[in-house]
Amino acid sequence: MNQHEELQTRIAAYLIDGLPATEVHRSERELLEHLPGCEECRDLMVDLREVASELALAAQPVAPSAHMDAAMRRAISEEPRLVVSVSERKPRRALAVALVAALLALPTTWALNLAGRLDQAEREARASTALEQLVSDPAVRTVSLAGKDAAMTLVYKPGSQGVLLADRLSPPPQGKVFELWFIRSGTPVPVDVFRPQEGRVRVDVSSVPRGAEVVAVTVEDRFVSQPTTAPIFVGTLA
């Protein structure tokens, strides 16, 4: 199977949520690199997106309970549409909101920029939705990753998504990338590689491993499954 065929199978897996969380981000990046130059794969993505979601129709419909209907109506009445407005009660959440407000105005990382030629709107919508979920959730936490001359911030929900943010960050040495890790029971779990753009970083994390104790960033030649250098940014998860 050549790379083109492999990516086509990746598109199919992605559209039915068949990739493990640890591969989603990397696969998205590879697809975003490939799709702009490949009309066949772009068409495939569009063609299969709709049919993948229609598989849902094969399931037997189940009418919601009266309780669910009532809860839904109550929830939308009580749910402020602007997430910022619900998040001003606690300093921690206010901080998260400020961070999110700031990052929404940021240019995205180099990987996300590739999306500009095809799927940026979708990705932004998804990322924004994920962020909205984060700041509107009382379980959201923020962690500072201390480094020598700078710091990064992770806004996350344990066992769910998160986002790593930084500003005024110097780039890694020429030819190198930063790599984000979670460490659980002493075992590093790789997340993704990234580079700051104009000093700014935003890395979406689809799933922060439950039970992870440490979040760290190393400098690597490329995406690796085991760190080859000591972390230059480290933070402790609550």
Added chain:
Amino acid sequence: MVEPRAMGASDLSDRRDRDLLASAAQGDEEAFMAFYKRYSSTALGLSVRMLRNRALAEEVIQEVFLEVWRSAGRFDPARGSARSWLLARAHARTVDAIRREEASKRRERADAPIELTQDHADAVAEDDWLEDRRAQVRSALNRLPDAQREVLEKAYFGGLTQREVADQMDIPLGTVKTRTLHGLKRLKASLEGGSR
């Protein structure tokens, strides 16, 4: 406004969905509830089948619709139908639930796969076009070669990763990948051939 081609029931429905979401984005709760009423049974049916736990499925789908309520203004009809947008979210969030440790434990505690009684089916009142589309999708799925259908069903309805499907079926991962791709392609061709 003159439409470029004759509109089918599905097209009309898509337009209705867009209008509902546009109104919901302006804070129209009744428009949102109309969208919810239209698709909640479909989304919940999907989640129940995947989770085999009705209470948990209701939690997940309620959260999905809340997410839609919050982000209705971001729906872009140029990128696909509102139905597809919703159902993709419902599937993704249910997969998240399946893969969460807590959900797995709750599934294990469930005594048996949920049996959908006739009462459930009778309680669902759907638009005719949606019933028709449902029949078309089921028929197309049933016409797939067994090998492709089994892989698609395990991954999509089981919430399994492709590696997990390969392990369960004791077949190579590459085979799962190609069966998934070819299955979806064939499904699309089949639906296009019989849907309009």
